[in-house]
Amino acid sequence: MGKRRLISSGSPYEPRLGYSRAVVQGDWCFVSGTTGADPTTGRFPPGVQEQARHTLASIDRVLSEAGFALSDVVRARYIITNSAYMDEIAPALSEVFGAIRPAATMIIADLVSPEMKVEIEVTAFRGG
Numbered sequence: 121m122g123k124r125r126l127i128s129s130g131s132p133y134e135p136r137l138g139y140s141r142a143v144v145q146g147d148w149c150f151v152s153g154t155t156g157a158d159p160t161t162g163r164f165p166p167g168v169q170e171q172a173r174h175t176l177a178s179i180d181r182v183l184s185e186a187g188f189a190l191s192d193v194v195r196a197r198y199i200i201t202n203s204a205y206m207d208e209i210a211p212a213l214s215e216v217f218g219a220i221r222p223a224a225t226m227i228i229a230d231l232v233s234p235e236m237k238v239e240i241e242v243t244a245f246r247g248g
Contacts, residue, residue, distance in 0.1 A: 124145050129182070156170070176190075183242075193242045199240070
């Protein structure tokens with residue numbers, strides 16, 4: 121099935137909490153839940169749509185590092201802290217996944233920090 125490869129973002133939380141940003145196993149890539157901090161400032165923008173865009177860009181970067189593309193995504197889990205955010209993040213999700221249309225689940229839940237409004241987790245497959 122291929123060698124297991126762990127991908128780190130360099131976050132101090134990865135070793136502390138025992139996880140990797142992504143795990144590649146054979147033709148599969150499992151990307152951990154990713155939140156929407158601005159990559160330049162490290163702060164969370166106040167708007168959920170901007171957080172969603174940052175989150176999707178981070179996922180795109182880690183998939184690329186792993187040798188995958190957004191078009192390889194077969195499963196997505198969206199976690200938002202307020203059901204009203206669904207309509208606000210829909211444009212960002214549609215731009216990225218509209219043609220790909222992975223199997224998806226949306227969950228309403230609290231996140232680790234109050235400024236976090238959205239977290240997205242994906243699974244990608246690049247097999248023939």
